[in-house]
Amino acid sequence: MGGRKRTVQIKFRVTEEERALIERKMQLVPTLNMEAYLRKMAIDGYIIQVDHSDIKAMTAEIQKIGVNVNQIARRVNATGSVYEQDIAEIKGALSEIWRLQRLSLLKAR
Secondary structure, three states: OOOOOOOOOOOOOOOHHHHHHHHHHHHHOOOOOHHHHHHHHHHHOOOOOOOOHHHHHHHHHHHHHHHHHHHHHHHHHHHOOOOHHHHHHHHHHHHHHHHHHHHHHHHHO
């Protein structure tokens, strides 16, 4: 034991499913040494963090349009006429969606 290069031990627990996933990923490398694989991933691996705020904002705008369209459809069915304000509100929401989409595409560059 005195001749070991690595003297510090790190332990963690995984589920059976997580262990199977680790083993499948090890086969892609390929390696049979789980200790070496996990050490390499812990030191050299990386995590990609994706910002979904633009997509969430677009989704909220699309939901608003859906609500507006449903309200307009009920009004049209009840009265038989469409109001200019309703159309302007939908156009404004669509413009906001396009703006958010352009912004997210610019960030992706």
